Amino acid sequence: MSSQVKPHILFSREQIEAKVKKLAAEIREDYQDKHPLLIGILKGSFMFMADLIRLLDFSLELDFIRLSSYGRGRQTSGKIKVVQALRCPIKGRDVLVIEDIVDTGLTISFLLDYLQKRKPASLKLCALTDKPSRRQVPVTIDYLGFTAPNKFIVGYGLDWDEKFRNLPDICVLEGEG
Ligand code: PRP
Numbered sequence: 001m002s003s004q005v006k007p008h009i010l011f012s013r014e015q016i017e018a019k020v021k022k023l024a025a026e027i028r029e030d031y032q033d034k035h036p037l038l039i040g041i042l043k044g045s046f047m048f049m050a051d052l053i054r055l056l057d058f059s060l061e062l063d064f065i066r067l068s069s070y071g072r073g074r075q076t077s078g079k080i081k082v083v084q085a086l087r088c089p090i091k092g093r094d095v096l097v098i099e100d101i102v103d104t105g106l107t108i109s110f111l112l113d114y115l116q117k118r119k120p121a122s123l124k125l126c127a128l129t130d131k132p133s134r135r136q137v138p139v140t141i142d143y144l145g146f147t148a149p150n151k152f153i154v155g156y157g158l159d160w161d162e163k164f165r166n167l168p169d170i171c172v173l174e175g176e177g
Contacts, residue, residue: 007154007164007171011146016128016156016170019145020048023126024055026143027096032058036094037120039086041111042066043165044100047157048128052098063088069107080110095120099127100157101148105139112139129153129170146170 040049042064066084095115102108115123126143133150154160155167
């Protein structure tokens with residue numbers, strides 16, 4: 001990592017908190033009677049998932065799947081792999097996928113296709129951030145937090161080379177090449 005690279009706040013912890021509350025209210029409206037299965041994509045979504053579910057005061061279940069699309073650094077390899085599979089069967093369940101960021105869309109379109117083949121009753125996507133300018137495949141985001149500029153962002157679960165996930169704000173890496 002270059003010593004020139006510094007995180008600069010893009011979305012503050014207060015803005016994130018307000019946005020997570022808004023998303024939770026929308027999700028509550030649609031899922032409160034459905035006992036949904038929320039699936040978080042590791043690792044990036046762990047912090048968003050933890051904050052979101054504390055605001056969902058109805059019956060639900062959680063599972064996690066770990067996918068890998070990036071190698072070290074900031075470039076996507078374009079190849080998606082399931083690194084850690086789901087434990088819960090999803091057939092007939094109302095499934096809501098929780099993602100930290102949709103960038104090229106390759107990861108989430110792979111996952112939605114993978115899940116759809118397992119015949120859930122319904123399948124929707126909640127993403128905290130979206131970078132539409134980077135999209136390579138079309139993706140419908142049912143519940144969206146922030147639209148981000150075409151800059152590399154870190155924090156609140158998002159990493160650069162496994163670093164910066166612990167930042168409480170979503171930041172742009174200033175000085176990135
Ligand atoms: C990141 C992010 C999304 C995906 C988005 O995950 O968490 O899952 O990339 O990129 P895409 O739309 O271009 O496919 P990553 O593979 O870096 O793993 P991580 O969640 O462990 O950081």
